[in-house]
Amino acid sequence: MVNGLKGIKTIREFELNDKNVFLRLDLNVPLENGKISDETRITASLPTIQYALEKGAKLVMASHLGRPKAAGDKKYSLEPVANRLSELLKKEVILIEDPKSDAVKHLLKTMKKDQVILLENLRYEPGETENSEEFALALASYTQIYINDAFGASHRAHASIDALPRLIKDRGIGFLIEKEIKMLDQLMENPKRPYIAIMGGAKVSDKIDVIEKLMNVVDGFIIGGAMAYTFLKAKGLPVGRSLVEADKVSYAKEMMARIEARNKTVLLPVDHMVTTDIASNKATATRDQSIEENFMGVDIGPQTIKNYSTAIMGAATVFWNGPMGIFENPAYAEGTFAIAKALAESKGVKIVGGGDSAAAAEASGFADKMTHISTGGGASLEYLQGDRLPGLEVLRPKKTSEGLA
Ligand code: AMP
Secondary structure, eight states: OOOTTTTOOBGGGSOOTTOEEEEEOOOOOOEETTEESOOHHHHHHHHHHHHHHHTTOEEEEEOOOSOOSSTTOGGGOSHHHHHHHHHHHTSEEEEESOTTSTHHHHHHHHOOTTEEEEEOOGGGSHHHHTTOHHHHHHHHTTOSEEEEOOGGGTTSOOIIIIIHHHHOSEEEEOHHHHHHHHHHHHHHSSOOSSEEEEEOSSOSTTTHHHHHHHTTTOSEEEEOSTHHHHHHHHTTOOBTTOOOOGGGHHHHHHHHHHHHHTTOEEEOOSSEEEESOGGGOOOEEOSSSOBOTTOEEEEEOHHHHHHHHHHHHTOSEEEEESOSSOTTSGGGOHHHHHHHHHHHHOOSEEEEOSTHHHHHHHHHTOGGGSSEEOSOHHHHHHHHTTOOOHHHHTTSOOEETTEEO
16 A cells, blocks of 8 residues: 555654754745745645644744855845745744854744744755755754655755754654645545546656556546647657657657557547747647647647546546646646636546646636645655655654664
């Protein structure tokens, strides 16, 4: 049986009162001109933060934000996040510039109930991405209990995800990771049937490993986005100037044959929205499955929307990963949003991968109708394709010469 959480403690199992709790969160939100443009990751972190505070923990919260090249690069400061957290928690959030300084230890001694600590962007410190033990030791010097709730960062062996919990005996996960893993496990073990995976986005190559895994459990695939043109090319259809991964055409052909040999379906677009110039923001529908020379596919066509929506409505479980077109441009977003609408109307279990799929679900206005939208694009794909997430593995009990440590 798939149980990605086996042996891992949750925050419920610790006595938090008056303890220094290091809470690794994923507060890596998109910022536009210093303003948070999507606060999903902050709100998704609130249940664990609030639980820890209710239980009397002295909280040190930590996260990365973007990929700063130099320490202190203001563009990547967690200050806007600290301000928003302060509003949501109705507490003073004290942002500590240097997580290695003694300031944290001093503060923890004098901290009041209405105060919480947030460390500045962990990636200001090169030791974070280097998984440095020295950096981890500095963080450990004020940590009694370690809780990881940063699902979106758990596929990276960085210091706050891997080296730090190795040094702490009392370690576990928060509610967000628990929910994410339970949702993803549901997709691999005993899903309600029929079960369909919608695969879209730019590249087949990024999704091969996950398609290979899903092939064993789903009843069918729906293929959209630029990925579809590689499959159509594999069927010998003309795709004009559409994005195609030439070196994946034979894989696509072989993969379709394997899926069909198992009596499972692969739905491909039967018409497309095409343009000769992306910058024109105008697209027209093709009459059939082929795309004329000089045209490129930017979205699925109206008949395809109907076919895919019917298939979605007939499914009891749907996993959606990747947009149906260049959805960032409203002129080419109709297909992607129609898929989100069909999911919203379906009564089945509908789980949306992170990254672009989560952004598409948000932009469609139907996000609140999904069973679950993952907060981690890379992490959810890696987990589904069977990779071990360093951030989870480190929290499992290890067999040592003295027994279980
Ligand atoms: P991925 O990260 O692989 O899920 O790909 C997401 C990206 O695929 C988005 O930025 C979309 O704009 C892009 N995309 C989807 N459909 C197309 C298409 N028909 N042509 C070019 N790019 C596409």
